Structure formats: C-alpha cells, structure tokens
Amino acid sequence: MFIHITYCSGEDGLLIEAINDKDKITKASVAAQTRLATDAEELKALKQATKLFNAEAAAKKVVKEAQEALDLATFNKYPEMTIDEVKALIVDDKWLATLQTNITAQIERVTQKMTNRVKQLEERYSTPMPELSKSVDELSDKVAGHLKAMGLEWSL
Structure with a gap:
C-alpha cells in the first residue's frame, strides 16, 4: 500500500528521500528514511506520514470487519426468507436490474452509432x-x- 504525500514538491520536498524506485512513498520507505533522517522538519513529516499509513491500515481493517459482519448477517438471513422473497431478490433486484442496465447500454451504443452514421452521410451528401x-x-x-x-x- 502507498499514499501519495503532497510534502514532495519538486526536488526539495521534505519526503523526497522516502520515495522508492517506483516513485511512490510507502510505509517501508518512510520507516527506512525515519531511521536515517536528521532534519527536524523532515522527521516531523515522516512521523505524519507514518500516522497516515497506520490510519489507513486501521480503516481498511475496520472496513474488512464490517464487510465480514454484513456477509455473515446476509448468510444468516437466507434461511428465514420465503421463496417469493428469494425470487424477488434474485430476479427483480439482481437479474432484472442487470438486464435493464445492459439493455440501456446497448440502446445507447446503437443510438450513438446511428447518430455518427447520419452525421457522416450528412457531410457526404450536404451539397x-x-x-x-x-x-x-x-x-x-x-x-x-x-x-x-x-x-x-x-x-x-
């Protein structure tokens, strides 16, 4: 994981030394640079970057736990559903919605193709x-x- 930090502006940014070979600032590159840094402002920026990486990791963990809880709650709800509820969920909410989206996209593609063809013919036969x-x-x-x-x- 990486975070693009705006402290790096040009060649004189505070975190310029923490950029890795792929032009990214990673948690590992920040940790390595923290051990080497001597400038107080650079150390402050590196500590802030470390806090941001830790906050991102914590947020991802919370999201993962919430997704797992939602998946479990959904799985536990299925046995309680009636056949009509399952049909409504699968057919109406999933299948028909996907079908409608695909049909709409296809109509838009055909319409755009026809519009382009009409413009082409209009240009060709405008005189x-x-x-x-x-x-x-x-x-x-x-x-x-x-x-x-x-x-x-x-x-x-």
Missing part, C-alpha cells in the same frame, strides 16, 4: 445535386477552354 451538376458543368467548360488553348479538342 445538393443541382449545385454539383452546375459545378461539374463549370469545371468541364474550364477544362475544355484549357484544352482548346493548348490546341486540343475535347467534348462530352
């Missing part, structure tokens, strides 16, 4: 046919004029 025909006629006349100036004849 009306009469305008394209007029442009082709004008360019054909220019080409014919250039060819005539070169002494060549060209006709459609």
Whole structure:
C-alpha cells in the first residue's frame, strides 16, 4: 500500500528521500528514511506520514470487519426468507436490474452509432445535386477552354 504525500514538491520536498524506485512513498520507505533522517522538519513529516499509513491500515481493517459482519448477517438471513422473497431478490433486484442496465447500454451504443452514421452521410451528401451538376458543368467548360488553348479538342 502507498499514499501519495503532497510534502514532495519538486526536488526539495521534505519526503523526497522516502520515495522508492517506483516513485511512490510507502510505509517501508518512510520507516527506512525515519531511521536515517536528521532534519527536524523532515522527521516531523515522516512521523505524519507514518500516522497516515497506520490510519489507513486501521480503516481498511475496520472496513474488512464490517464487510465480514454484513456477509455473515446476509448468510444468516437466507434461511428465514420465503421463496417469493428469494425470487424477488434474485430476479427483480439482481437479474432484472442487470438486464435493464445492459439493455440501456446497448440502446445507447446503437443510438450513438446511428447518430455518427447520419452525421457522416450528412457531410457526404450536404451539397445538393443541382449545385454539383452546375459545378461539374463549370469545371468541364474550364477544362475544355484549357484544352482548346493548348490546341486540343475535347467534348462530352
């Protein structure tokens, strides 16, 4: 586990010496640097980092214990449930919710794909046919004029 400490700012941060090879400040790197440090401010920062690591470990332990208690309470509740309650829990709350989420995501993907395709077609066909025909006629006349100036004849 590691904590990114904001004490490290540039090359002159208080915890710069506690950074390991992976550019992280870990509990082990802080402990090692604490044994080597002589500067009072650096020692204070290292002790604060150690407190933060210990607080994180304690919080993770509490979360793990709470999750285990919740899992046990849930496991103990299952035998008390009726078939209808189990069906409602599994089918309605889990299966249908997952199915609904997947259907919604698929609809959004298809809609986005169609929107992109419509935009692509709009860009491709944004110029009306009469305008394209007029442009082709004008360019054909220019080409014919250039060819005539070169002494060549060209006709459609």
